[in-house]
Amino acid sequence: xxxxxxxxxxxxxxxxxxxxxxxxxxxxxxxxxxxxxxxxxxxxxxxxxxxxxxxxxxxxxxxxxxxxxxxxxxxxxxxxxxxxxxxxxxxxxxxxxxxxxxxxx
Amino acid sequence: xxxxxxxxxxxxxxxxxxxxxxxxxxxxxxxxxxxxxxxxxxxxxxxxxxxxxxxxxxxxxxxxxxxxxxxxxxxxxxxxxxxxxxxxxxxxxxxxxxxxxxxxxxxxxxxxxxxxxxxxxxxxxxxxxxxxxxxxxxxxxxxxxxxxxxxxxxxx
Numbered sequence: 001x002x003x004x005x006x007x008x009x010x011x012x013x014x015x016x017x018x019x020x021x022x023x024x025x026x027x028x029x030x031x032x033x034x035x036x037x038x039x040x041x042x043x044x045x046x047x048x049x050x051x052x053x054x055x056x057x058x059x060x061x062x063x064x065x066x067x068x069x070x071x072x073x074x075x076x077x078x079x080x081x082x083x084x085x086x087x088x089x090x091x092x093x094x095x096x097x098x099x100x101x102x103x104x105x
Numbered sequence: 106x107x108x109x110x111x112x113x114x115x116x117x118x119x120x121x122x123x124x125x126x127x128x129x130x131x132x133x134x135x136x137x138x139x140x141x142x143x144x145x146x147x148x149x150x151x152x153x154x155x156x157x158x159x160x161x162x163x164x165x166x167x168x169x170x171x172x173x174x175x176x177x178x179x180x181x182x183x184x185x186x187x188x189x190x191x192x193x194x195x196x197x198x199x200x201x202x203x204x205x206x207x208x209x210x211x212x213x214x215x216x217x218x219x220x221x222x223x224x225x226x227x228x229x230x231x232x233x234x235x236x237x238x239x240x241x242x243x244x245x246x247x248x249x250x251x252x253x254x255x256x257x258x259x260x261x
Contacts, residue, residue: 015220026228028206028228030206045142046141054216054218055216056216056218056219057213057214057215057216057223058213058214059212059214059223060142060143060147060211060212061210061211061212062147062207062209062210062211063147063207063228064202064205064207064210064211064227064228064229065210065211065225065226065227065228066182066183066184066225066226066227066228067182067183069225069226070185070224070225070226071223071224071225072187072223072224072225073213073219073220073222073223073224074219074220074222075218075219076218076219076220077218091142
């Protein structure tokens with residue numbers, strides 16, 4: 001199981017500012033190990049962020065998103081104390097979901 | 106071993122074509138594809154092909170898209186890229202790296218209520234133009250910025 005995400009969700013004005021750091025190797029499939037064998041690709045393909053049952057951001061990623069991916073975005077309609085949930089799914093079917101409580105501005 | 110690699114490439118290529126056909130038929134604009142992964146788009150190797158695989162016929166340059174990224178990235182493995190669109194009804198933002206082995210890096214669907222802004226970090230194999238492709242009101246627009254890379258981030 002992958003390590004938990006580090007999530008910060010803060011009110012800035014009337015918007016919720018979300019910053020996420022995910023723990024994932026994001027292996028491209030193009031590299032070789034010490035004995036010259038290709039290292040299989042292993043990367044997050046889908047990211048979905050939800051708030052109050054509504055999707056506020058969805059993403060599809062390829063192998064060129066950096067290792068331990070960082071994501072930053074903003075949405076309207078959230079209030080302090082409410083929850084934001086972030087979920088990812090990778091090319092091997094592994095998944096992880098974490099939530100954070102929105103902090104006041 | 107090389108022979109095997111060729112086979113894999115061929116198999117990948119034909120699957121890509123099939124997926125592309127499916128996308129052309131099913132996806133009209135930047136409709137949300139929740140938990141689906143657009144293999145055809147992520148397999149593309151040019152900006153024009155990526156735009157097509159994402160459902161567009163071409164894109165127009167726009168001054169209303171801003172790319173925030175360094176002019177020179179010392180480490181190609183971690184290049185911060187932020188894209189902000191001021192185009193009304195921005196539906197999706199994609200980050201394309203022209204000279205990477207695969208052009209498309211990331212695609213974000215922006216629902217109403219979410220700012221047309223995303224910031225992330227990408228890998229760059231070498232110095233390249235980075236395109237921010239924006240789908241707004243069903244039309245395709247882009248901005249370009251060249252990022253010089255001192256140490257590539259995709260090789261071994």
